[in-house]
Amino acid sequence: MDQKTKIHSELRKNESYIREKFENCADILIRPMRLGSESKIDCLMVYIEVAVSNMMLDDSALGKMINHFWEISPGQIQEFMRNNSLGIADVQKLADMEEVLSAVLAGNAVFFIDGYDKAMKISSKGYPDMGVSEAKSEKVLRGSKEGFSDSVKTNSALVRKRIRNSRMKVEEKTTGVRSKTVLQLLYMEDLVQEDLLENIKTSLDEYRIDGIFDSGMLEQLTDRTWYSPFPQYQTTERPDRAAMEILNGKIVVLCDNSPSALILPSSFNGFMESSEDWFHHFEMASFLRALRYLALLVATLLPGLYLAVIRFHTQILPANLILSFAKAREGVPFSSVVELIFLELSFELIREAGVRVPGALGNAIGIVGGLIIGQAAVSANLVSPIVVMIVALTALGSMVIPEEEFAAAFRLLKYVFLFLGGYLGIFGIVLGIYLTVAHLSGLLSCGMPYLLPFIKKEPCRDAGEGILRIPFRKRWQRPLYARWEQKIRLRKNDSDDSGESRREDSRKVQEQEEKDS
Numbered sequence: 001m002d003q004k005t006k007i008h009s010e011l012r013k014n015e016s017y018i019r020e021k022f023e024n025c026a027d028i029l030i031r032p033m034r035l036g037s038e039s040k041i042d043c044l045m046v047y048i049e050v051a052v053s054n055m056m057l058d059d060s061a062l063g064k065m066i067n068h069f070w071e072i073s074p075g076q077i078q079e080f081m082r083n084n085s086l087g088i089a090d091v092q093k094l095a096d097m098e099e100v101l102s103a104v105l106a107g108n109a110v111f112f113i114d115g116y117d118k119a120m121k122i123s124s125k126g127y128p129d130m131g132v133s134e135a136k137s138e139k140v141l142r143g144s145k146e147g148f149s150d151s152v153k154t155n156s157a158l159v160r161k162r163i164r165n166s167r168m169k170v171e172e173k174t175t176g177v178r179s180k181t182v183l184q185l186l187y188m189e190d191l192v193q194e195d196l197l198e199n200i201k202t203s204l205d206e207y208r209i210d211g212i213f214d215s216g217m218l219e220q221l222t223d224r225t226w227y228s229p230f231p232q233y234q235t236t237e238r239p240d241r242a243a244m245e246i247l248n249g250k251i252v253v254l255c256d257n258s259p260s261a262l263i264l265p266s267s268f269n270g271f272m273e274s275s276e277d278w279f280h281h282f283e284m285a286s287f288l289r290a291l292r293y294l295a296l297l298v299a300t301l302l303p304g305l306y307l308a309v310i311r312f313h314t315q316i317l318p319a320n321l322i323l324s325f326a327k328a329r330e331g332v333p334f335s336s337v338v339e340l341i342f343l344e345l346s347f348e349l350i351r352e353a354g355v356r357v358p359g360a361l362g363n364a365i366g367i368v369g370g371l372i373i374g375q376a377a378v379s380a381n382l383v384s385p386i387v388v389m390i391v392a393l394t395a396l397g398s399m400v401i402p403e404e405e406f407a408a409a410f411r412l413l414k415y416v417f418l419f420l421g422g423y424l425g426i427f428g429i430v431l432g433i434y435l436t437v438a439h440l441s442g443l444l445s446c447g448m449p450y451l452l453p454f455i456k457k458e459p460c461r462d463a464g465e466g467i468l469r470i471p472f473r474k475r476w477q478r479p480l481y482a483r484w485e486q487k488i489r490l491r492k493n494d495s496d497d498s499g500e501s502r503r504e505d506s507r508k509v510q511e512q513e514e515k516d517s
Helices: 011-021 061-069 074-083 097-105 152-162 194-204 215-222 239-247 282-311 319-328 336-356 359-379 385-400 404-424 426-442 498-516
Strands: 028-035 041-048 091-094 109-113 119-122 168-175 181-188 234-236 251-255 261-264
Touching: 011 028, 011 041, 011 097, 011 109, 041 097, 091 097, 097 109, 097 119, 152 168, 152 181, 152 239, 152 251, 181 194, 181 239, 194 215, 194 251, 215 251, 215 261, 234 239, 239 251, 239 261, 282 336, 282 385, 282 404, 282 426, 319 385, 336 359, 336 385, 336 404, 359 385, 385 404, 404 426
Parallel strands: none
Antiparallel strands: 028 041, 041 109, 091 119, 109 119, 168 181, 181 251, 234 261, 251 261
């Protein structure tokens, strides 16, 4: 039998095919049964044991259907299969065995009946998962505490819960030749740009692979600039963040068995935003955003600047400070570059150990390990106290960046600037900044410039996406990712003069278009 084998009206042949395909699969149950009130008719149920447990059969739609079959004749059973007279929700007829195998492996129950050349797929509770829990990596003081789970169906439902609009589409597709992993694309039909949507679909279909087990594997396969340390896709564990980005005209990709959603396209500024930025007053949100950019500079440039100053440009610091640095380094047997690299790598080891060790013990290792190693290194004259302080500030700066993968790129870049500052001085730091900005300027995320909105792209809109956050009531335009004709997102609700409100919106749009031109 080939892949597109049709379902046979003779039950025995269907059962033989199923048993051959699921040979040595102890978790898949194949249950023959005889149903009907008078002359019995042979039936077959195929399902995964954990997904459709025997305890659930009595209370489920599937159990009610089987109980109903006991009371009717074989002819009525076949009539039911054709018409679904009970109106059981989420029932689908399957025409070939490939659909049957996919349905069973997706966690559904499939029902066969002798004399009928179709099978009935009945959705069940599906595979077990951890359920909805709090987002671990994106903590907020204000906002929803819900986080994505490992079930793609649950994740799309959490987004649908926040956008109850029929124009939000959920396209489903399967990837992985052997894993058959379910992907879902979520977007607003009237907001998303069609070329952007087609570009993402093409990227997802570009490769064939045995299996996809997390959105991170999908991200690495579809990255256009794969050699760049900067992530081109933003990830989130928060349904509210995903919903906000969908309303901005972006596309969210959900991967089964992964609690992280991909947001496409992404930008440098988007990685520096937190979910609660739009829940706080604009003064505090603007201050925190500016603080994050300052922390990014500290995490990237501070070690290199320290080396550049003490090795090449001592004249730019006060004499007392230079003498203090020199006194602190008395007795240290290593050069300043080796000293800084040694301590940076030590803190990276502590960070990695804290992540890998589970529970509260991991936090204790991070705190105690940092104190002990730092104090012991200073006492043994292996490093100077000022270097311990520099490394601690650098680590704090990287932790302030909201997106972990984005922060990791600058943690790597820190070592480049460390060598440039240590061997070329300020000239090396300026050269490194120039090359980094040039690289970021050439990066594209799904065809959109990575440095939006800091670089111009026609037509350019005032979307309030810069470092400083504008007041919420002034954010009347959507970002560049949405369609141009749908750029207005905020209107004053004036029931007495709605026509005047629309005219005011049109006037603002016209003024903006004239400014852009």
